[in-house]
Amino acid sequence: MATETQRSTGRRRNPATRATILATAFAVVAELGYAGLTIEKVAARAGVGKQTIYRWWPNKGALVLDAVLERTAGAGSDGAPAELPDTGDLEADLSAVLVATVEEFADPDFDRALRGLTAAVIEDAELALAYRERLDGPMRELKKRRLRRAQEAGQLDPDVDLDLAVDLVFAPIAQRWTERSGDLTPDGARTVVRHALRGLAAP
Amino acid sequence: MATETQRSTGRRRNPATRATILATAFAVVAELGYAGLTIEKVAARAGVGKQTIYRWWPNKGALVLDAVLERTAGAGSDGAPAELPDTGDLEADLSAVLVATVEEFADPDFDRALRGLTAAVIEDAELALAYRERLDGPMRELKKRRLRRAQEAGQLDPDVDLDLAVDLVFAPIAQRWTERSGDLTPDGARTVVRHALRGLAAP
Numbered sequence: 001m002a003t004e005t006q007r008s009t010g011r012r013r014n015p016a017t018r019a020t021i022l023a024t025a026f027a028v029v030a031e032l033g034y035a036g037l038t039i040e041k042v043a044a045r046a047g048v049g050k051q052t053i054y055r056w057w058p059n060k061g062a063l064v065l066d067a068v069l070e071r072t073a074g075a076g077s078d079g080a081p082a083e084l085p086d087t088g089d090l091e092a093d094l095s096a097v098l099v100a101t102v103e104e105f106a107d108p109d110f111d112r113a114l115r116g117l118t119a120a121v122i123e124d125a126e127l128a129l130a131y132r133e134r135l136d137g138p139m140r141e142l143k144k145r146r147l148r149r150a151q152e153a154g155q156l157d158p159d160v161d162l163d164l165a166v167d168l169v170f171a172p173i174a175q176r177w178t179e180r181s182g183d184l185t186p187d188g189a190r191t192v193v194r195h196a197l198r199g200l201a202a203p
Numbered sequence: 204m205a206t207e208t209q210r211s212t213g214r215r216r217n218p219a220t221r222a223t224i225l226a227t228a229f230a231v232v233a234e235l236g237y238a239g240l241t242i243e244k245v246a247a248r249a250g251v252g253k254q255t256i257y258r259w260w261p262n263k264g265a266l267v268l269d270a271v272l273e274r275t276a277g278a279g280s281d282g283a284p285a286e287l288p289d290t291g292d293l294e295a296d297l298s299a300v301l302v303a304t305v306e307e308f309a310d311p312d313f314d315r316a317l318r319g320l321t322a323a324v325i326e327d328a329e330l331a332l333a334y335r336e337r338l339d340g341p342m343r344e345l346k347k348r349r350l351r352r353a354q355e356a357g358q359l360d361p362d363v364d365l366d367l368a369v370d371l372v373f374a375p376i377a378q379r380w381t382e383r384s385g386d387l388t389p390d391g392a393r394t395v396v397r398h399a400l401r402g403l404a405a406p
Contacts, residue, residue: 033326035238119322121382123236128383136384160398163385164375168398171378172370178381179324180331181339182366195363195371199402 013056021046021053025067030109034064034116061120061127068117069135071110084146090155091197093146094169098189101170105177105184118178140166157202169196216259224249224256228270233312237267237319264323264330271320272338274313287349293358294400296349297372301392304373308380308387321381343369360405372399 024046029037037060043050057063085093105111121128144162151158156165172192176182227249232240240263246253260266288296308314324331347365354361359368375395379385 035326115325118381119325122318122322122325123238125383132382132384136382140384157398161394164391164394164398167375167379167385168371168395168402171374172367175374175378175381176370178321178378179335179339180328181335181343182370188367191364191367192371195360195367195402196399197402198404198406199371199398199400201401203401 017048017052018056019070021048021056021063022067022070025063026071026113027109029064029067029116030112033112034060034120037064037116039063061124062130064113064117064120065127065130065134068113071113072135084142086146086149088153090146090150091193094197095190095193097143098170098173098193099186101173102184102186102189143170154202156197156200160200165196165200168199169193172196220251220255221259222273224251224259224266225270225273228266229274229316230312232267232270232319233315236315237263237323240267240319242266264327265333267316267320267323268330268333268337271316274316275338287345289349289352293349293353294396297400298393298396300346301373301376301396302389304376305387305389305392346373357405359400359403363403368399368403371402372396375399 021042025037025042028042028045032041039050039053039060042063043053046053053063057066085096087093105114117131121131140163143166147156147162147165150156151160151162169192173184173189176188177184182188224245228240228245231245231248235244242253242256242263245266246256249256256266260269288299290296308317320334324334343366346369350359350365350368353359354363354365372395376387376392379391380387385391
């Protein structure tokens with residue numbers, strides 16, 4: 001069976017080749033956008049055969065998701081995302097996270113690669129599921145964990161749904177980036193956090 | 204000059220042909236997504252020549268933007284968007300608007316067409332500008348006008364930036380739709396409005 005072959009080959013995949021392919025895919029989507037990326041182009045630039053890529057990634061959506069994941073996981077050597085800061089000052093901690101996000105968006109390569117992935121996720125429900133399970137979901141869990149501690153410390157409304165709390169804090173800046181509907185500045189990020197937390201505070 | 208020819212032909216364009224092309228473009232992007240839409244397909248299905256479409260819309264982004272705009276402007280016969288409700292109860296008024304948005308997203312054709320346009324806007328800065336000027340901008344002005352009246356009535360923090368206020372109220376649901384990161388329900392929409400307004404209230 002083809003699937004069996006893929007699986008057994010998958011187990012033997014070479015980490016250096018994998019890293020080269022992902023870095024190349026990231027560069028290609030940053031340069032040409034999602035519509036402009038083809039498996040052929042990535043293969044040619046990475047110096048591997050198309051079949052090597054198809055053996056590990058079923059389509060370009062899966063490849064671009066892994067490429068962005070590899071870049072954002074970045075810091076931790078095990079690929080696991082770091083815990084959110086917890087100094088006890090919720091507003092300062094969330095502001096630090098959101099300001100870091102604004103700074104990431106200011107990197108043109110990261111901006112374009114993430115735009116490519118986001119555009120694909122919007123139209124492709126299957127890719128959206130993978131995106132949620134592997135990128136957005138784990139980040140969301142970290143955010144909820146930080147908010148849950150604040151809730152337990154009486155800093156947040158005990159009845160508020162934590163998914164809604166995450167959206168209220170993080171969606172305004174994300175949406176402004178998606179639609180280019182306004183400036184993205186560290187001060188703007190801090191103001192969003194201040195008002196969102198006021199809206200989520202214990203009544 | 205080609206541009207002059209386009210302009211003078213543009214002045215004489217037939218409203219019925221225009222409506223047919225836009226309705227067809229809406230149906231095609233709803234069925235095939237933005238990547239699957241080509242000017243050729245729209246022309247064939249609408250029973251017009253490709254050149255008729257290119258004479259009025261320079262590219263498929265402009266065509267899809269107009270197709271969505273035509274559908275959303277819908278209600279008003281002059282194409283101008285209606286004023287937001289103003290019963291004096293800000294929370295009820297904004298909830299009504301956001302619940303209507305959630306209901307619009309539940310229409311599969313509208314959902315897919317708007318996903319196509321949004322995906323294109325994310326990657327295409329020029330289309331994003333047209334989107335902002337013609338679709339998001341006018342809607343945003345209506346929202347700000349409603350919020351400004353509430354601010355003048357002492358219902359909102361006098362120092363809050365109204366663009367930020369719009370984002371705090373409307374981005375959480377929009378982002379949840381974009382990334383399919385959670386359920387979209389009328390109750391969820393109302394809860395977002397309640398917390399967002401608490402965050403924007405006069406301190």
